[in-house]
Amino acid sequence: xxxxxxxxxxxxxxxxxxxxxxxxxxxxxxxxxxxxxxxxxxxxxxxxxxxxxxxxxxxxxxxxxxxxxxxxxxxxxxxxxxxxxxxxxxxxxxxxxxxxxxxxxxxxx
Ligand SMILES: [Zn+2]
Numbered sequence: 001x002x003x004x005x006x007x008x009x010x011x012x013x014x015x016x017x018x019x020x021x022x023x024x025x026x027x028x029x030x031x032x033x034x035x036x037x038x039x040x041x042x043x044x045x046x047x048x049x050x051x052x053x054x055x056x057x058x059x060x061x062x063x064x065x066x067x068x069x070x071x072x073x074x075x076x077x078x079x080x081x082x083x084x085x086x087x088x089x090x091x092x093x094x095x096x097x098x099x100x101x102x103x104x105x106x107x108x109x
Pocket of ligand 1: 081082083084085086101102103104105106
């Protein structure tokens with residue numbers, strides 16, 4: 001496995017997620033403008049906030065998973081299942097570069 005290209009891929013994915021997270025954060029902290037004056041518009045914005053908050057949380061979790069994968073590359077444990085210690089199938093890593101468990105362990109939860 002070419003770890004340096006995996007690492008590049010993980011870092012590129014992380015940068016993309018960071019940019020999206022920053023936009024979601026801006027939206028939630030209203031640095032993109034004050035709440036709308038109109039009540040109906042406020043309601044729409046608040047509903048929007050819930051969607052953006054959920055997106056924000058998912059992006060943060062995805063970034064954390066990528067960070068863990070990058071740490072595992074640095075420690076030389078990348079591609080090894082954190083549960084059973086078996087190698088994670090190359091196809092699975094290709095589809096999910098941040099995977100920390102092999103397919104069998106992931107299916108067991
Ligand atoms: Zn496993």
